[in-house]
Amino acid sequence: MEQRKKRTGLIAGVLFLILAIVAMTFLYNQFMEKGTPGAKKIVVEVIQEDESSKSYEIQTDAEYLRQALDEKKLIEGTEGDFGLYVTTVDGRTADEGKQEWWCLTQDGNMLNTSVDATPLKDGDHFEITLTVGW
Structure with missing residues (x-):
């Protein structure tokens, strides 16, 4: 019993x-926050380990960041449970053996979302920074 x-x-x-x-x-x-439909302009700044940077102005109808970055062929990576794990940005692949990874921020603030789940609105500014150390 x-x-x-x-x-x-x-x-x-x-x-x-x-x-x-x-x-x-x-x-x-x-x-969850949804992306804004329609045309928008965003800026994506790619920052390398030597702190040099390159900015991309992107005109897009995408509602989420990954779509906009894919349109410009700026990122590559591997699919995971939480979306795309970004390994390459603007042709530069992070070396995991050196504990390198790409950090996504918006206006200097770290995001809690992946590129797949980061909604877009007109005028957004993002930084993708090559970071060393876990």
């Missing part, structure tokens, strides 16, 4: 966890 109670409790706990995940996913999709 006690085994049955434990099993029932475990099943109820797993079902609750699944329901909570589904609810959080729904809420995230409903309230």
